[in-house]
Amino acid sequence: MNIPILSSLILLPTIGAIFIFFSKSNVEKYNSSKYIALFISTANFILSLYLWFVFDNSISEFQFVENRKWIVGLVNYKVGIDGISILFIILTTFITPLCVISVNTTVKKRLKDFLISILLLETLMIGVFCSLDLVVFYLFFEGGLIPMFLIIGIWGGERRVYSAFKFFLFTLLGSVLMLVAIITIYWLTGTTDVEALYEIGIETKYQNLLWLAFLSSFAVKTPMWPVHTWLPDAHVEAPTAGSVLLAAILLKMAGYGFIRFSIGLFPVASDYFVPLIYTLSLIAIIYTSLVALMQEDMKKLIAYSSVAHMGFVTLGIFTLTQQGIEGGIFQMISHGLVSAALFLCVGVVYERMHTRLIKDYGGVVSVMPKYAIVFMVFALGSLSLPGTSGFIGEFLILMGAFKKSFFVAAVASVGVILGAAYILWLYKRVIFGKIINQDVKKLIDLNNSEIFILWSLAIPILFFGFYPEPLINTIEVSINNLIEVYNLNLENYMVKNK
């Protein structure tokens, strides 16, 4: 492979951002910058599809590896992908152009800067999913905070500054510990190359502390209970495109991190801390579902539901079974689509009514039938109805969990009931009923670009619900390998202790 395809994927959006920065666009129209952004992000999406096409899903090794000297003797710029990362890359490149299209109606000021932020964010997110060096990973992982911070802080709602800082401080505090852990790993092993670290392994006596340090970062990002409170605030204040990127991709970085680093690097500690993760996940599922039930703000409701859904993800990943991890990844992809779509749906009516309170709506279906249909698809995806992608993810997770503990699976299944309760109740209060608020009568149904965005999210949700093979095929071998290595490590450890 001569073309550095991964680096192109990473750098392309940045190049686009630079172009936009220097483009002389009219203050009122901004057309050129929008087209550049759209062109670049679509090109990136096509490139990532090509990558998926040439990707060989029958081997578990990292592919398309690029290794360049960066800080000589200390850190190399190393990227590469396996079956797990490629899906997240495609999710990123898929969601970004949709966000770019959505800014048409949602962003009113400084559009040029907004587009630059989005494109930079895309670079950083793709970087996260393909870095194979801890330091490079850390840079991308933390770098993502900056554009997101700006997006919330500049284009957000009334309490944007509070939320932006809350978001920033929460995530940064968690990550600082991860940085310490990365430095420690370097001192222990002399390298930060992930592949090399897989080979060498980390001494078991250090694993628990290091694992906790990584957890502190990932738990905040996921977010897990009890460090989830930044998420509702951040979502509520963020502009639509920001919420979409946050829910669809930024949250997934932590789930990815759990699989790639926590399990990969610290198998013994992962095994040791499984009960902790189960407990936190179950609390997240039940607790936040109940909280979501009572929300009065649509965005907050969806934000809390994200916490619950991510609770399923962490549960699935740490069942450490084939079904559980595959379910976890599937759930992340599915949630990426569904939550993105739900936030877009809220954005659609928010732009028209300028309120997110549920009680201000009601009877929307009478004036916006097209909107009602597509919203229904996403609501069903969210409550994981069979035939939508949400079902495959949740069902596999629960199956995996069941293998480990009946109790855990039973409690988590209660979350499925609650999940139906809050989303259907939301749907009923917003869409059905008589029109009470006179403003609702003036609503105009979806325009063409909104139809395009929403259906391009709805179709994969339905398609992968009926035919999840393409996704599962891609990740199967990598996960098989992950579990094998994990079990091998555990066995070795057991033998040593005897």
Added chain:
Amino acid sequence: MEYFILLSPLLGACIAGFFGNKIGDKFSELITSLFVTIAALCSLIIFYKVILEGYENNIILFKWIYSGSLNVNWSIKIDALSSVMLVVITFISSLVHIYSIGYMSHDPNKPRFMCYLSLFTFSMLALVTSDNFLQLFFGWEGVGLCSYLLIGFWFKKETANNAAIKAFLVNRVGDFGLALGIFLIFYFFGTVNFEAVFQQINQIDTVDVDFLGLNINAVDLICILLFIGAMGKSAQIFLHTWLPDAMEGPTPVSALIHAATMVTAGVFLVVRCSPIYEYSELALSIITIIGMTTAIFAASVALVQDDIKKIIAYSTCSQLGYMFFAAGVGAYNVAMFHLFTHAFFKALLFLGSGSIIHSFKDEQNINNMGGVWKNLPITYGLMIIGTLALTGFPLLSGFYSKDAIIEFAYLRGNAVGYYAAGIGIFTALLTSIYSWRLIFKTFHGSYLNKVLKKEEMHESPMIMLVPLIILAIGAVGAGYFFKDLFIGYDSSYNFWRDSIMFLEPLSEEHPPTWFIYLTPVLVMLSIPFSYLIFIKNKDFLKNLISINQPLYVFLKKKWYFDELYDLIFVRSFKFIGKFFWKKIDGSVIDRFGPDGISNFIKYLSNKAVKFQNGFLYQYAFVMLIGFSILLTVLIVK
């Protein structure tokens, strides 16, 4: 052929759903009805082939979920059991489609309605033709969704919306049991395919599992969990509360979904899993007990309800109870037989009541009706047929199936069996009384409606009456013509083949003669009795009510299930949710977490600011203190 059956309703739904506005109301109605009718004809051919040739087929469409050892396909499985269900579903569905053209003629959202009906038909077909538990689950939730959409079809009605959500959520509680059952099956068998599971069943029937602290036999647990799912869908006691509320939907929906097809899915599940249930004595006893409790509970409530549809809904609940206790005593074929005959007469009753409601311009309270039998002669006649069939009047369809259930319960020979038979007879009596109460109050006595004049009453259009007449033919003949096929004693011909399993063959004895005659006699006697107390001598009824006031209120309030559940689940969950949100998220996590830390830092820096006040003497003083402390430490060391 099989593809046609499964896909033509889906195609119809898609056309009506996506292009309904473009192709117009008439065309969407026509196309959906046509496609479902084609499916019905194909189903009849298949059913015929199954009867004659013992035709069986298992078509695999394409892969669904392949994850590790879990391999699931989309499939169409045809055997005796699914062929019966196919006929029931497509046949009733096509009649309901046609009936709806008339019934919904004033509704502005016809294409949407037809789309939902067809989509429902598709989901139901996917459920019964599945060869594995997961596709069954897909259909299971799919019909739940369509039921949700159709109950809430009149979305401007607040009560309809609430009923829709209630139906979905109560069903989800049942699905929770079903899902756990499927997980358990996968855990023990490593597969979710019916065939593979049924073959391995005798290998694990002695394994115990530890479930939430209880030590319980694995097969028992699987069966009970699956049955919880069946209870939700088939509205058995404790999970029945959604069914009466579901009557908020349009009446054709009630006929199709909440009488003939969807609610029988639970019975279908139990019968489909008969190879598992046969190994679980405990689960079968539970099914019998739940079934007969539901039968008598629902019948008792139906006695005092005033809403015509709610009476029939409780009646459905009660009849489903019968089916379950037939399955519980091991007479799966009898359960299927009752399912089959019940589909005809209950759909007939629902559509007939729809015709009444249509004539009374959306009046549903039977206290506001009466005396109209001359104005609605055809509807009246058809309702009588439906009622006779339901109550088990000799030679009509309900007679064969219901009496068979009671007989088999008796023949079971153990305590549960005798008890069930007794309850069964008593419930049959109650059934007869409440059904005749409905007929007499609706059609006889004096005209009590204050809104419409009696002369304005007129018969429904032909497009609604023809499906009713076809159903009436079924309600009359389905029992007599199919009894040998379904529950025949002739051992040389076995219609069911492998689709139903009996560990021990069913008893071929006959119960004593007095027992056989008991039910029909009671049923026949109850007709004049009902006429007497509901029409002739109303004072007797009033006295009865005033003497037993608490009991009357208890029944009227439907045993207080709704109030109880509202208190236990709805209110408390809302309270807990609010508590978590405001108190724990707000007052604990945020207060001591981010806000706490930032306030603390502010506080510290305020202190630090005060410290640097610019007075030289204070700096000097601090320096002095610091110096002396340092010196002390050094000296002490």
